[in-house]
Amino acid sequence: MIKMLGAVLVIAAGTMAGWLKARQFANRPDQIRRLIQALKRLETEITYGFTPLPEALRRIGKQNHAPIRSILMKAAEGMDGQAGMTAQESLHKAIHEEWGHTAMKPAERDVLYQLAFSLGTSDRRDQLKHIETAVRQLEAEESAAREDQAKYEKMFRSLGLLTAALIVILIY
Amino acid sequence: MNPTWLSVLPEHISGMLRRLPSDLLYQLEEIRIREGRALEVNAGGRHYFVTVEGDLSRDPEKAFKPGREDTHRLLDQITNHSLYTMEEELRRGFITIPGGHRIGLAGRTVLSGGKVEHIRDISGFNMRIAREVKGIADAVLPRLLDFSHRSVKHTLILSPPQHGKTTLLRDLARQISKGSWGHPEAKWPGMKVGIIDERSEIAGSQRGVPSFDVGPRTDIMDACPKAEGIMMMIRSMSPEVIIVDEVGREEDGEALAEALHAGVRVIATAHGTDAGELLHRPAFAKLANPPFFQMYVILSRTDKGLSFKLLDSKMRSMQVEELRRRGSDHHD
Structure with missing residues (x-):
């Protein structure tokens, strides 16, 4: 009876682990897409709206869900405060603290990190170029992430269950 | 009580200015920050250089010299982290900050069609402190x-x-x-x-x-x-x-x-x-x-x-x- 219970637990855990890993593969391209959309909105706010960076980030953040939302909001907060942080420091801090909650990989983080060096420090034309570059890089990452998703999402979902089944068979 | 304009300066520079004699601090007319050169303040038609300890000096060699990091930070702060919103201001050469103080900017200009379009590599700042003197018009x-x-x-x-x-x-x-x-x-x-x-x-x-x-x-x-x-x-x-x-x-x-x-x-x-x-x-x-x-x-x-x-x-x-x-x- 206990053996039976244990087997069920192992299978449940294995399936769960597989599902979670598969979810990550599914979430990554989605989050990249949302990040790209956020950057495009930022581009509009900067080039047409002349919106100051903290306000623009907050506005875009509000329309997004976690985890993108928390990165943008945190960056905006840092710039507002009396801490005297520059835009770059504030963005880097937000990325550093919030990245763990995303399904995205270091490649995407580096793109955003690079962008933070130039955000807010030049004229509109220049800002536009920097954001466009970041968007292009993210789009490349997105298509890679979609391929990964097609390849691995299903595999990990079944792999979890199958591995759990193997363990059960071996120890039963 | 601190003058409002102190808060836009990088922390260690505002710290030095805070250590100035307070009657001078409240009479300052201009604060001049030039990258790599001595920090200067102007009051009552006279100029002084400020040392790291917050003392006044006549000798620019003894004075504190703001670095690139300081000018970056100052520019970031006075533009509200958004230089792109200041295009008109950059064309005119100054930015107005809360309190009505004006910061004049010097750097390399970018021309477009023979007219100044923008200032890049901003390395010189002149903060002109505005004062409101209510009642100055009473006699006029x-x-x-x-x-x-x-x-x-x-x-x-x-x-x-x-x-x-x-x-x-x-x-x-x-x-x-x-x-x-x-x-x-x-x-x-x-x-x-x-x-x-x-x-x-x-x-x-x-x-x-x-x-x-x-x-x-x-x-x-x-x-x-x-x-x-x-x-x-x-x-x-x-x-x-x-x-x-x-x-x-x-x-x-x-x-x-x-x-x-x-x-x-x-x-x-x-x-x-x-x-x-x-x-x-x-x-x-x-x-x-x-x-x-x-x-x-x-x-x-x-x-x-x-x-x-x-x-x-x-x-x-x-x-x-x-x-x-x-x-x-x-x-x-």
């Missing part, structure tokens, strides 16, 4: 009243730079708009005042809202070219008095003449010390005949402070008087 305003029209006379204020022209103009706007005429027989209420503030100096506007008290019935056209602004104000805001700083171009004269026809009173300032010479300038040629200004106020700096001289419309001298000084030293 009663003489500018036009009792028959229950209004003020068309007035031109003349002075060299740094003599408190703008401070006087600001206080005039406040008192006219409030109706505190300073004369026992002047009993009419405050008037609608329109300020054309091309250089954001009179009102020190932030997002269109004035940082200084310019009176309850005052509208401000901020950062607007004077000639255009005068016309816009007349069309849209029905001012009774228009206040404008530093008229000098030909189109300004035309716009002032337009204001005259619209029945609006004008108080303007111009650089200069001699009213006679003034009328030869192109902007004022149109205003000379028939005489447009009913009163000329000429400011000058004496040992005791500022004094003013009044001339009537035919440039006849009326009197010389000391401006009452309240508060600390004032600043153009």
Whole structure:
């Protein structure tokens, strides 16, 4: 009876682990897409709206869900405060603290990190170029992430269950 | 209590300035930050260099030298992390920060079609600290009243730079708009005042809202070219008095003449010390005949402070008087 219970637990855990890993593969391209959309909105706010960076980030953040939302909001907060942080420091801090909650990989983080060096420090034309570059890089990452998703999402979902089944068979 | 302008400076620089003797700190007129060179402050027409310990020195070698990191941080802070929102300001060469203080910028200019489009590599900052001296116009305003029209006379204020022209103009706007005429027989209420503030100096506007008290019935056209602004104000805001700083171009004269026809009173300032010479300038040629200004106020700096001289419309001298000084030293 206990053996039976244990087997069920192992299978449940294995399936769960597989599902979670598969979810990550599914979430990554989605989050990249949302990040790209956020950057495009930022581009509009900067080039047409002349919106100051903290306000623009907050506005875009509000329309997004976690985890993108928390990165943008945190960056905006840092710039507002009396801490005297520059835009770059504030963005880097937000990325550093919030990245763990995303399904995205270091490649995407580096793109955003690079962008933070130039955000807010030049004229509109220049800002536009920097954001466009970041968007292009993210789009490349997105298509890679979609391929990964097609390849691995299903595999990990079944792999979890199958591995759990193997363990059960071996120890039963 | 700390002056508001300290908060935009990088922390260690504001720390040094805070250690300055407090009477000097409150009289500072300019703070000059130049990348790689000595930190300088100006007060009462004298300049000093500031050392790391917050002491004053005459020797630039002993002074603190702000680095690239400091100028970056300062620029980031004064632009609200958004240099791209400041394109117009960069073209004009200065940024107005909360409190109405102006920061002049120097760097490498980027040209487009032969005109300055932008400043890059900004490495020099000149923070001009604005002071509001309420009551500075007390002695002047009663003489500018036009009792028959229950209004003020068309007035031109003349002075060299740094003599408190703008401070006087600001206080005039406040008192006219409030109706505190300073004369026992002047009993009419405050008037609608329109300020054309091309250089954001009179009102020190932030997002269109004035940082200084310019009176309850005052509208401000901020950062607007004077000639255009005068016309816009007349069309849209029905001012009774228009206040404008530093008229000098030909189109300004035309716009002032337009204001005259619209029945609006004008108080303007111009650089200069001699009213006679003034009328030869192109902007004022149109205003000379028939005489447009009913009163000329000429400011000058004496040992005791500022004094003013009044001339009537035919440039006849009326009197010389000391401006009452309240508060600390004032600043153009």
